[in-house]
Amino acid sequence: MKKIMNQEENVMEETLQGFIDAYAADYERVDGVNGVIYRHMDPDKVSVITGGGAGHEPLFVGFAGKGLASGAAMGNVFAAPNPDTILEVTKAVENKAGVLYIYGNYAGDVLNFDMASELAEMEDIETRTVKVSDDVASASKENKEERRGIAGDVFVIKAAGAAADAGLSLDEVTRIAAKANENTHSIGVGISPGTSPGKKAPMFELPDNQIEFGLGIHGEKGIRRAEMMSADDLADEMLDHLLADAALESGDEAVILLNGLGSTTLMELLIVNQKVHKELLAKGITVYDTDVNSYCTTQEMGGFSITILKLDEELKTYYDAPAHSPYYHK
Amino acid sequence: MKKIMNQEENVMEETLQGFIDAYAADYERVDGVNGVIYRHMDPDKVSVITGGGAGHEPLFVGFAGKGLASGAAMGNVFAAPNPDTILEVTKAVENKAGVLYIYGNYAGDVLNFDMASELAEMEDIETRTVKVSDDVASASKENKEERRGIAGDVFVIKAAGAAADAGLSLDEVTRIAAKANENTHSIGVGISPGTSPGKKAPMFELPDNQIEFGLGIHGEKGIRRAEMMSADDLADEMLDHLLADAALESGDEAVILLNGLGSTTLMELLIVNQKVHKELLAKGITVYDTDVNSYCTTQEMGGFSITILKLDEELKTYYDAPAHSPYYHK
Amino acid sequence: MEKQTMNHLSVDDVKQMLLYVGETITASKDYLGQIDAEIGDGDHGTGMATGAEAFMKKLRESEFETINDVFKTTGMEMMKSMGGASGIIFGTMFSDGVKQLESKSSIDHTGLADIFRGSLDSVKKRGKADVGDKTMIDALDPAVQTLESDASKEWTLTEVLKHAEEAAWNGVEETKQITAKHGRAKTLGERTKGYQDAGATSVWLIFKSMREWVEQHEG
Amino acid sequence: MEKQTMNHLSVDDVKQMLLYVGETITASKDYLGQIDAEIGDGDHGTGMATGAEAFMKKLRESEFETINDVFKTTGMEMMKSMGGASGIIFGTMFSDGVKQLESKSSIDHTGLADIFRGSLDSVKKRGKADVGDKTMIDALDPAVQTLESDASKEWTLTEVLKHAEEAAWNGVEETKQITAKHGRAKTLGERTKGYQDAGATSVWLIFKSMREWVEQHEG
Numbered sequence A, B: 001m002k003k004i005m006n007q008e009e010n011v012m013e014e015t016l017q018g019f020i021d022a023y024a025a026d027y028e029r030v031d032g033v034n035g036v037i038y039r040h041m042d043p044d045k046v047s048v049i050t051g052g053g054a055g056h057e058p059l060f061v062g063f064a065g066k067g068l069a070s071g072a073a074m075g076n077v078f079a080a081p082n083p084d085t086i087l088e089v090t091k092a093v094e095n096k097a098g099v100l101y102i103y104g105n106y107a108g109d110v111l112n113f114d115m116a117s118e119l120a121e122m123e124d125i126e127t128r129t130v131k132v133s134d135d136v137a138s139a140s141k142e143n144k145e146e147r148r149g150i151a152g153d154v155f156v157i158k159a160a161g162a163a164a165d166a167g168l169s170l171d172e173v174t175r176i177a178a179k180a181n182e183n184t185h186s187i188g189v190g191i192s193p194g195t196s197p198g199k200k201a202p203m204f205e206l207p208d209n210q211i212e213f214g215l216g217i218h219g220e221k222g223i224r225r226a227e228m229m230s231a232d233d234l235a236d237e238m239l240d241h242l243l244a245d246a247a248l249e250s251g252d253e254a255v256i257l258l259n260g261l262g263s264t265t266l267m268e269l270l271i272v273n274q275k276v277h278k279e280l281l282a283k284g285i286t287v288y289d290t291d292v293n294s295y296c297t298t299q300e301m302g303g304f305s306i307t308i309l310k311l312d313e314e315l316k317t318y319y320d321a322p323a324h325s326p327y328y329h330k
Numbered sequence C, D: 001m002e003k004q005t006m007n008h009l010s011v012d013d014v015k016q017m018l019l020y021v022g023e024t025i026t027a028s029k030d031y032l033g034q035i036d037a038e039i040g041d042g043d044h045g046t047g048m049a050t051g052a053e054a055f056m057k058k059l060r061e062s063e064f065e066t067i068n069d070v071f072k073t074t075g076m077e078m079m080k081s082m083g084g085a086s087g088i089i090f091g092t093m094f095s096d097g098v099k100q101l102e103s104k105s106s107i108d109h110t111g112l113a114d115i116f117r118g119s120l121d122s123v124k125k126r127g128k129a130d131v132g133d134k135t136m137i138d139a140l141d142p143a144v145q146t147l148e149s150d151a152s153k154e155w156t157l158t159e160v161l162k163h164a165e166e167a168a169w170n171g172v173e174e175t176k177q178i179t180a181k182h183g184r185a186k187t188l189g190e191r192t193k194g195y196q197d198a199g200a201t202s203v204w205l206i207f208k209s210m211r212e213w214v215e216q217h218e219g
């Protein structure tokens, strides 16, 4: 695979530079580390910091913004940021009302954010953590807190950002974010691999007639290899997993996110969406809002995920709140 | 290539259904044809209608919206819409102040929109046309009006939508759109082919170490085959073509659009953007705004285009006006 | 029994013949697509097949009084269903050839020449292209010219159509020498040389299949 | 001249030995990446190599008073530069082993056993993993156990390290039998069986290269 890049070792530096060049009015770089912060945050409010390995663009940098995260701490491609980076971003955002870390639940991220929060506490910055664990393919329902975080990051950051924007306390913002995570369920499917910048081989091999059902966003294997199927059949099988797991029933309200993984086109996502809506309608579930986009990608990986956020009145308020970044709008 | 779809013949029907399912509050389907309209337009203002072959999502459907087009008339993948579709969309939008057609300059689109405008005139609907012709790789500077339309569609629709929103007359909206087109120059590069839904073979073949410089958005050959190069070198060579052609000089102001063609990641686009900014800065050109996104795609084609809109005070006003669709925000 | 030659086409003959043309186009979908893919966007096969399916369906379910109606319906269905450059161009070719002609319920080869002369003029007017622009006109124009010059001859319909088919094919061959000026391919300049035009190929296929149908229905 | 065995490491010996460890890691970048790719995300090689480059640079440009400082600096540089799970885990392994120990300017194999015991305890505490979780602990734990049980023996450093290296390798082999519980791979369940753990492989490489360095610097 060809990649449009310069030296492998400069990928992150240049990616962040390109982001700041484009959106300098609203974002600034955190000196010396791979972090960015949103410029226009209220000093009296809680800050949300997100982050993780790079390579999933527009996550995580694109989810700093109005009503979203205050900053993003980035690692290299698919590698959690180091504690230093997280700490510097923590010091760069408004932190006197405390800081909530939100990131996908991966060992590397947990270790580094935990270490950073020890360091932050030593500098008298109060921190909390919510680990996003929405991927139903990655652990059983009983072990929800062990699940991987995939596109569900979007809903958790959205809810937390809105709660912070509303002026809630650190504990309350944390509670809302945890509740959003509790109510968020996703499942993905991969049809072709992506390639990390600088690597020659794709992340995995997938025969032309097969797909990986339940694939993770770093190419982690899923539940099973399956024969390639139609969009309708895929949607059906994915919804079966999701609805059972999310305990969604007739009369419930939900927000749907169809998230492309990289090279899967908007056309394909819309085709899947058509079937998802048909099924949810048939089951009596009210789709409160739908977003069809590619927020959480894995380079040029082919495939997509479906995420369902089950709403209650409280979450609806925070979901509805305005939010803006160059890559997310509400 | 695998595609996530059902029957090939239902691709457009299901794509539009999926769009309407997702965004029903703001869009509605035009009965019986492959068209959508934005619901909230002012009946006294000029309507802009865009359209063309499908397969370039989010264009064109995603560029109907507030401050943008009032409707989109869609053909099948890479095939201009038929006159009937265009006519029905024309009748479905607010048309008493007249309708401006904006589309990429391709023979098929010209023929069909011209035919539709004859049909519309027969129903006493006044129409005008601006053909977007921004691709500098596709004809000489002297034959600007023969050039293909690629990602520059975005700027022309944006300007026209804003002018219509401002309440200008049909002639004035047309003049603004034509001026935006006059000031818009793009060049693209392809690094890997896309595949039309239902087709087995990719749209073209490209050896692993080669790229197509000046590639069109339907896989049309460009200026030359070149060796794969670094992001910086690509940006340099593309800017050379653009700046000469657009007659941009020190002191000028411009808006930049970096547009991914499908599978090229935001990370890669940001890396290119970093170099584009560096060069423009060095040349004394003021970048008034930058947008790094994938608006005009060719299925999962790899590559990107750079578009430069040269601003004057008038165009700046319309560029700055608010605009919203699920896939474009200003 | 002596072999019976066909010199006139009834309304139903024309309908059956165009259905056969439709079948041929549908069967040539991939072939036409590949030709378009070389220097165009590869959709010509799908486009023509869509048009063919549409007009075949309509022809099958309709009753026609005149030959004019059969042609017009065929073209209108293509125009409605196809989109693309070829929707207008081939739609016009079928629908507008009969536009200026009086209604007929039977035609011989002179009638056929009149119709396709009308087609050619309308297509040129609509598409603003002419011979040498590397379009379907490069096949249609010579085909129409042979039809016209053969009009005075005492040939069978098969012979006349065979002649037109050959002229169309020569036209297709000639498009290989031309740098494209119209359609999506126009901007490729020199790089289109050596490749035949997709639309011209369709014109040849249409004449070829008309000839085949007539030939098969003789005697 | 009789072959001279090495029983003690000076501050500079430790520095040189860790530089050699760094070289080995850097040279094994692709190998480690491929192992991680089987059931993880494929970045372990890049991560370890980044850490190695960073600590080698720092070691080369610094003067050290104590062995504790050399280890601590090595670990801190890994922690700062690497990110990922292994940044913390391997950073902790190098930096925290000496944390509870008094400053030393020379160590024998007993000293080495003390350091790596500290490493193992710190890594377990930090990462909340234990033997059998298919992590680097499955190699580090047996290596530390042999170091400790060999502490009372009259062995040369090479012999002791060779023994630890073998124990680490057996640990790597054992990870193939285990279903992963930690790291990105943990969720693959049964499907991780048969694949060795990347981090465990790095531990083995570290012991192997320490042994090689000592062996090469004997006599």
Ligand SMILES: Nc1ncnc2c1ncn2[C@@H]1O[C@H](COP(=O)(O)OP(=O)(O)O)[C@@H](O)[C@H]1O
Binding pocket: B078, B079, B080, B107, B108, B109, C036, C040, C041, C042, C043, C044, C045, C047, C048, C083, C084, C085, C086, C087, C089, C123, C126, C127, C128, C129, C134, C135, C136, C137, C182, C183, C184, C197, C198, C199, C200
């Ligand atoms: N202006 C024109 N006049 C006559 N024929 C044309 C014209 N433009 C295009 N064509 C014909 O249409 C063919 C392409 O048709 P098709 O591929 O279906 O449409 P599109 O060009 O929209 O993809 C060309 O090969 C050419 O023969």
Ligand SMILES: Nc1ncnc2c1ncn2[C@@H]1O[C@H](COP(=O)(O)OP(=O)(O)O)[C@@H](O)[C@H]1O
Binding pocket: A078, A079, A080, A107, A108, A109, D036, D040, D041, D042, D043, D044, D045, D047, D048, D083, D084, D085, D086, D087, D089, D123, D126, D127, D128, D129, D134, D135, D136, D137, D182, D183, D184, D197, D198, D199, D200
């Ligand atoms: N909690 C843990 N305790 C000990 N070692 C761990 C832990 N989590 C991961 N590891 C080790 O780290 C290795 C993976 O490192 P690496 O691939 O660099 O990081 P990441 O998992 O973030 O991609 C695993 O093979 C495992 O040996």
Ligand SMILES: [Mg+2]
Binding pocket: A053, A078, A079, A080, A108, D041, D043, D084, D085
């Ligand atoms: Mg990793």
Ligand SMILES: [Mg+2]
Binding pocket: B053, B078, B079, B080, B108, C041, C043, C084, C085
């Ligand atoms: Mg086409």
Ligand SMILES: [Mg+2]
Binding pocket: C036, C040, C041, C042, C043, C044, C184
């Ligand atoms: Mg075509």
Ligand SMILES: [Mg+2]
Binding pocket: D036, D040, D041, D042, D043, D044, D184
């Ligand atoms: Mg890894």
